[in-house]
Amino acid sequence: MDAHTIARVLPLTQTRALRGVFDYAVGAHPVEVGSVVTVPFAGRRLLGVVASLAGHTEIPADRLAAVESVLAVSLAPDLVELAGWMAAEYCSTPARALSLMLPPGLARGMGEKRVLVAQLTAAGRAAVAELGSPAGRAALAERGSVRGRRGLSEGQLAALRALAEAGPTPAAALGTALLRRLEGRGLVTIDAAPTGRLPRRHHVSSSAASAPRLNADQRAALVAILAALETRRGEELLLHGVTGSGKTEVYLEAARATLAAGRGVIILVPEIGLTPQALARFEARLGSVVAVLHSGLSPGQRHDEWLRLRRGEARVAVGARSAVFAPLEDIGLIVVDEEHESSYKHEGDPRYDARRVAARRAALFGAVLLGGSATPRPESAATQRILVMPQRVDGGRLPEVTVLDMRGLHHPLHPDVRLALGEVRRAREKAVVLLNRRGWSNFLTCADCGRVWKCPNCDVSLVLHRSGGLMACHHCGHREPIPHGCPDCGSVSVARHGAGTERLEHELAAALHSGPDFPVLRLDADSSGLEARADTLAAFHAAPAGVLVGTQMIAKGHDFADVSLGVVLDADATLRFPDFRAEERTFSLLTQLAGRTGRGGAGTGRVLVQTLAPAARPIQLAARHDTDAFLAGELTRRRALGYPPYGTLVRIICSSPDPEAPTRAAAELGRRITAAAPPSVAVLGPAPLFLLRRRHRAQLQIRATERAATIAAVAAAVDGLVGDRLMRDVAMSVDVDPQ
Numbered sequence: 001m002d003a004h005t006i007a008r009v010l011p012l013t014q015t016r017a018l019r020g021v022f023d024y025a026v027g028a029h030p031v032e033v034g035s036v037v038t039v040p041f042a043g044r045r046l047l048g049v050v051a052s053l054a055g056h057t058e059i060p061a062d063r064l065a066a067v068e069s070v071l072a073v074s075l076a077p078d079l080v081e082l083a084g085w086m087a088a089e090y091c092s093t094p095a096r097a098l099s100l101m102l103p104p105g106l107a108r109g110m111g112e113k114r115v116l117v118a119q120l121t122a123a124g125r126a127a128v129a130e131l132g133s134p135a136g137r138a139a140l141a142e143r144g145s146v147r148g149r150r151g152l153s154e155g156q157l158a159a160l161r162a163l164a165e166a167g168p169t170p171a172a173a174l175g176t177a178l179l180r181r182l183e184g185r186g187l188v189t190i191d192a193a194p195t196g197r198l199p200r201r202h203h204v205s206s207s208a209a210s211a212p213r214l215n216a217d218q219r220a221a222l223v224a225i226l227a228a229l230e231t232r233r234g235e236e237l238l239l240h241g242v243t244g245s246g247k248t249e250v251y252l253e254a255a256r257a258t259l260a261a262g263r264g265v266i267i268l269v270p271e272i273g274l275t276p277q278a279l280a281r282f283e284a285r286l287g288s289v290v291a292v293l294h295s296g297l298s299p300g301q302r303h304d305e306w307l308r309l310r311r312g313e314a315r316v317a318v319g320a321r322s323a324v325f326a327p328l329e330d331i332g333l334i335v336v337d338e339e340h341e342s343s344y345k346h347e348g349d350p351r352y353d354a355r356r357v358a359a360r361r362a363a364l365f366g367a368v369l370l371g372g373s374a375t376p377r378p379e380s381a382a383t384q385r386i387l388v389m390p391q392r393v394d395g396g397r398l399p400e401v402t403v404l405d406m407r408g409l410h411h412p413l414h415p416d417v418r419l420a421l422g423e424v425r426r427a428r429e430k431a432v433v434l435l436n437r438r439g440w441s442n443f444l445t446c447a448d449c450g451r452v453w454k455c456p457n458c459d460v461s462l463v464l465h466r467s468g469g470l471m472a473c474h475h476c477g478h479r480e481p482i483p484h485g486c487p488d489c490g491s492v493s494v495a496r497h498g499a500g501t502e503r504l505e506h507e508l509a510a511a512l513h514s515g516p517d518f519p520v521l522r523l524d525a526d527s528s529g530l531e532a533r534a535d536t537l538a539a540f541h542a543a544p545a546g547v548l549v550g551t552q553m554i555a556k557g558h559d560f561a562d563v564s565l566g567v568v569l570d571a572d573a574t575l576r577f578p579d580f581r582a583e584e585r586t587f588s589l590l591t592q593l594a595g596r597t598g599r600g601g602a603g604t605g606r607v608l609v610q611t612l613a614p615a616a617r618p619i620q621l622a623a624r625h626d627t628d629a630f631l632a633g634e635l636t637r638r639r640a641l642g643y644p645p646y647g648t649l650v651r652i653i654c655s656s657p658d659p660e661a662p663t664r665a666a667a668e669l670g671r672r673i674t675a676a677a678p679p680s681v682a683v684l685g686p687a688p689l690f691l692l693r694r695r696h697r698a699q700l701q702i703r704a705t706e707r708a709a710t711i712a713a714v715a716a717a718v719d720g721l722v723g724d725r726l727m728r729d730v731a732m733s734v735d736v737d738p739q
């Protein structure tokens with residue numbers, strides 16, 4: 001008997017209670033680890049992934065079901081292993097992790113979509129070359145009549161010209177019947193091609209395709225990366241380069257070297273809906289081995305890109321978060337661009353952090369992990385080898401940053417800001433104005449001394465809950481009544497903060513007399529879809545002068561060539577965010593915004609920062625562009641508080657339509673975790689959260705130094721409660737390393 005007659009299969013069910021491997025007879029189907037199969041399961045037929053093979057099973061032969069079919073796609077064994085790791089690391093299930101790794105649409109049986117694509121033959125190209133002159137056209141018509149029965153029609157001529165200009169084109173776009181006749185004359189070929197290959201080829205411009213000569217800093221960074229590549233020890237490097245220091249060029253050269261060594265590359269970029277140019281740059285420079293995986297593609301296109309990678313036709317995967325699962329073999333390099341971006345954290349279960357998964361995948365392959373940022377995370381700076389690029393490639397200096405004290409002022413704009421915007425208007429320059437007012441709850445400050453109300457236990461600010469008439473800490477559950485006056489200075493002028501970007505846009509448009517020559521534009525999560533946002537950015541690019549108002553979105557990665565003024569209103573808004581990363585976010589936001597200013601021909605540029613907390617460390621250090629001092633101070637603070645990287649945080653949210661159930665469930669979870677976890681673990685809560693989508697919620701926050709043991713204790717507690725009576729109607733969501 002064959003040694004491996006049993007397939008241990010992970011059925012792809014989302015149900016936590018049904019997690020685990022189940023044994024099936026292999027039967028007539030040869031399977032391997034990673035094979036995707038269909039199996040009978042709980043009265044249904046499910047997709048599953050083969051986790052391992054075995055020679056025998058405990059299940060009696062008469063009750064052992066068999067694998068029904070084996071799909072053409074499969075996962076490489078390393079991804080199956082990674083899924084197991086993710087399940088443990090994020091208190092999830094292997095099946096949920098695996099469903100993130102399979103090609104999109106697989107469950108719905110989506111095959112590879114093919115379309116007919118037409119392109120010119122050599123004869124066709126010659127013919128088009130002759131089309132320029134009337135004489136050539138007549139000759140061509142004549143030749144056409146020699147080969148076929150009649151000359152070429154106007155429509156046929158137009159189609160030939162279109163093909164000459166655009167290159168390979170879907171036949172349907174030009175008329176398949178018409179093209180078939182041209183094919184008959186030997187001017188055109190028509191082939192079925194996977195749709196995944198179509199979107200590329202178009203945006204390849206020659207300027208994007210030519211590589212600049214690296215400067216000394218870039219070369220030094222590259223040398224270090226290439227040395228790490230050779231060792232195959234899975235080294236983690238951090239490219240700390242100021243905005244505009246040419247980090248992307250370093251990624252590109254490192255990718256090229258990795259490809260030349262015969263190994264694969266993954267390049268992760270933050271959610272990139274706004275900057276398709278960034279993707280085009282990788283394609284232009286690395287060529288057709290690039291596969292792009294992003295949310296702008298249809299599921300069919302993503303499916304095709306996945307297959308190109310799986311077959312080895314593409315060896316570079318560029319994309320957002322989920323591209324970390326790209327089905328590449330022998331990966332040599334994983335780049336995480338803008339590694340400080342919170343969009344690397346996935347918000348669905350498993351709540352994975354693509355940066356951590358990237359590090360794990362790199363380790364499995366002995367690949368180099370290369371993060372890059374102008375404002376690296378303290379976690380990364382503490383644990384990774386840092387390569388620095390302190391200069392902008394264009395030789396430009398970083399802008400001068402001035403901090404403006406808003407205490408005691410009642411106009412939303414500081415007089416200096418009004419002056420500076422007026423100057424921009426007069427000089428016909430460009431400004432960006434950042435107001436980071438998104439949808440979080442209101443907060444309170446003392447209008448006279450700037451006092452912010454903070455939680456006594458957590459070093460974070462309290463959030464105003466107007467409905468409950470109280471202020472609460474979202475970390476530990478501490479609450480207190482809304483104050484009538486300030487305990488520090490006795491003022492009774494307590495301010496609620498509220499004005500958002502939309503109002504600001506209107507006020508600036510009026511004050512600056514906006515018009516076609518000086519538009520005031522707005523970019524934020526409210527300004528409708530992705531496309532509208534891309535249009536706004538394009539309009540700002542194209543405008544000769546003007547103002548762009550927006551949320552933190554405007555500080556991200558855009559390469560505005562000619563912004564002379566950056567303004568940040570209410571810079572401490574992010575400081576009050578109830579999270580230990582508030583300082584990091586504030587520092588990074590200010591630094592990134594400053595990075596958008598004074599690029600290219602716009603001289604030095606300057607940045608004005610309005611704040612109620614002018615002495616706050618992140619604001620002061622960002623104004624001095626002192627990232628090293630910020631990181632050092634932040635690490636000291638985090639060490640003292642047991643925050644990452646010196647400790648692990650886990651957040652569990654219980655939710656239910658029943659108002660009492662979440663707190664009850666969270667309290668029981670807390671008891672079980674405390675009992676099972678190492679003694680150093682602190683369990684905070686349950687803290688009630690605001691009603692979300694009609695569900696009542698309670699949160700438990702766990703802080704621990706022993707990561708693995710703590711996560712295991714949480715998983716055991718959660719699994720132990722699944723199906724418990726206490727948990728009826730209660731959903732649990734576990735977030736390891738919450739953002």
Ligand code: ADP
Nearest residue numbers: 212213214215241243244245246247248249393
């Ligand atoms: P970063 O990613 O650090 O913000 P980029 O890699 O996008 O910087 O580079 C900024 C600009 O400078 C890009 O237009 C890029 O083409 C250009 N650039 C990068 N390196 C060089 C170089 N060595 N010489 C000339 N131009 C460069």
Ligand code: ZN
Nearest residue numbers: 446449486489
């Ligand atoms: Zn006060």
Ligand code: ZN
Nearest residue numbers: 455458473476
């Ligand atoms: Zn607290």
